[in-house]
Amino acid sequence: MVNTILVVMGVIIFVWVMWFISYIDMKRKRRTIIHTKFGKLPKERDWEENVRNYDDVVTDGSGVDDVTWNDLSMNEVFWRINQCDTSVGEEILYHKLRKNSMTLEERQLFERRVRTFSGNEKERESIEECLFGIGNGSGSYFIPAYLDAIDEYRLSHAWVYRLLQALFVCALAAFLILRNDAAGMAFVGICAGNLGVYFFVKMGNAVELSMVGTTVSLLENARKISKRREIRLLFPEMEQALAGLKKVMKGARFLSVQKDGGQGGDVMEILLDYIMGITLWQVTTYNKVMRRLSENVPAYLALYECVGELDVSISTASFRKSLPWYCQPEYTSEKKIRMGDIYHPLIKEPVANSLELERSCLITGSNASGKSTFIKAVAVNAILAQSLNTCAARQFILPTSGVITSMAVKDDLMAGESYFIREIRYLKRILDSLNEEKMTICAIDEILRGTNTGERIRASRAILDYLKDKNCIALAATHDKELTELMAADYVNYHFSEEIGEEDITFSYKLLKGSATSHNAVKLLEFAGFQEEIITAARE
Numbered sequence: 338m339v340n341t342i343l344v345v346m347g348v349i350i351f352v353w354v355m356w357f358i359s360y361i362d363m364k365r366k367r368r369t370i371i372h373t374k375f376g377k378l379p380k381e382r383d384w385e386e387n388v389r390n391y392d393d394v395v396t397d398g399s400g401v402d403d404v405t406w407n408d409l410s411m412n413e414v415f416w417r418i419n420q421c422d423t424s425v426g427e428e429i430l431y432h433k434l435r436k437n438s439m440t441l442e443e444r445q446l447f448e449r450r451v452r453t454f455s456g457n458e459k460e461r462e463s464i465e466e467c468l469f470g471i472g473n474g475s476g477s478y479f480i481p482a483y484l485d486a487i488d489e490y491r492l493s494h495a496w497v498y499r500l501l502q503a504l505f506v507c508a509l510a511a512f513l514i515l516r517n518d519a520a521g522m523a524f525v526g527i528c529a530g531n532l533g534v535y536f537f538v539k540m541g542n543a544v545e546l547s548m549v550g551t552t553v554s555l556l557e558n559a560r561k562i563s564k565r566r567e568i569r570l571l572f573p574e575m576e577q578a579l580a581g582l583k584k585v586m587k588g589a590r591f592l593s594v595q596k597d598g599g600q601g602g603d604v605m606e607i608l609l610d611y612i613m614g615i616t617l618w619q620v621t622t623y624n625k626v627m628r629r630l631s632e633n634v635p636a637y638l639a640l641y642e643c644v645g646e647l648d649v650s651i652s653t654a655s656f657r658k659s660l661p662w663y664c665q666p667e668y669t670s671e672k673k674i675r676m677g678d679i680y681h682p683l684i685k686e687p688v689a690n691s692l693e694l695e696r697s698c699l700i701t702g703s704n705a706s707g708k709s710t711f712i713k714a715v716a717v718n719a720i721l722a723q724s725l726n727t728c729a730a731r732q733f734i735l736p737t738s739g740v741i742t743s744m745a746v747k748d749d750l751m752a753g754e755s756y757f758i759r760e761i762r763y764l765k766r767i768l769d770s771l772n773e774e775k776m777t778i779c780a781i782d783e784i785l786r787g788t789n790t791g792e793r794i795r796a797s798r799a800i801l802d803y804l805k806d807k808n809c810i811a812l813a814a815t816h817d818k819e820l821t822e823l824m825a826a827d828y829v830n831y832h833f834s835e836e837i838g839e840e841d842i843t844f845s846y847k848l849l850k851g852s853a854t855s856h857n858a859v860k861l862l863e864f865a866g867f868q869e870e871i872i873t874a875a876r877e
Contacts, residue, residue, distance in 0.1 A: 415430065716812075740780070
């Protein structure tokens, strides 16, 4: 028995040495990833719903609403920007986009941060190594929610785990002193018992236990980052927050190497998970960390936000470099928007357009000519301007504005709402959101297309007539030429056009003055191979 245990210990030491070698190799690969990913398109990833958690905890209900977020495909925009190394950064990035607002001081500070990391590669990459150390484990997304109700998540019967841990220490000491089979059997029995208890606790508290590792890892890596001169200048509140959190790290630093609870499949991770189980270290440390955190929640949230803002600053610098061109927005107190060579950041080979508006506009054009994409480009860039001080344009001037849309309308069978009912609800919410203190940019695609032509034109005219006197600039797409004529005195008309050939249609995607005069629906039927009798009847 003694020899068996000694062999097991030897194997553990061997595996530990091999892990250390692989750790060095991992650090080398990590540096390569950090160096090569900057300024590149982020890797495609499945949508992670948990990035909403921080915003759900701190949001005040203002900012970009769910309808607008979905209309503008902001999940895809989020992933286009997201080069964050941590779940903290992802949550803060999501929150900033949803908040859609920065004060002048916040904007100036954010710009200083982004420029610092854009121009100092060595500093940026050193910081990113620490951010990689925090990572984006599954449990880390839940930290804000746990801090919001931290006392509810402590493990019960903590004294039992302490007692079992003490028995393990006594059994180990007895075995090392006596070195006989009886002591060895007792030690193995206690190890097996502790392991069983650990896995039982872990089955019901997997997220909580893995969260402890990330919590401590964030503190440990933030402490390393805060020692850098540039960070002290750009994030002075980081050092202040860390000063009140020293007790949280005490005795728990070892947990920072295990953030995912051994779920990665790595031999060392699995071995470490077993060690945690045998010693019950993670279980007993969990309550200790949670108790200390509960006494310092404001300081930890301040640090959490600092790390997230740091990660977002680097991600924004990378996003800017990956764009064909970009600009910082300019702000005006006037009711106007000026866009120079604006484009949608999700389009790989975009066609840019320029436009100046001091009042609302109607945009007409054939199917697939670019109306919806252009309207979305304006709305998305208004959000990027006010959340990341970055625009996919050469020039973008706007007042501080809310952004609200009615575009990707769908019926809701579960709620018993038809397309038209859902559409008028979306439009009503736009009208209710308007106020005189802050201008609103309204993006409306195919206004009231869910009803017949006569009622659509009458109702659309009434809504547009109401909007013209409000503190808003509306960009509304329509197929109704009659509407452009009726509203010509109050709305500027623009359109998109195309060239119809013998076998295909070519779109320029360029915005032109005036209302559209061409139509392509019948020609598209013909190119799609519809029967001749249908084409003939449609023409007639």
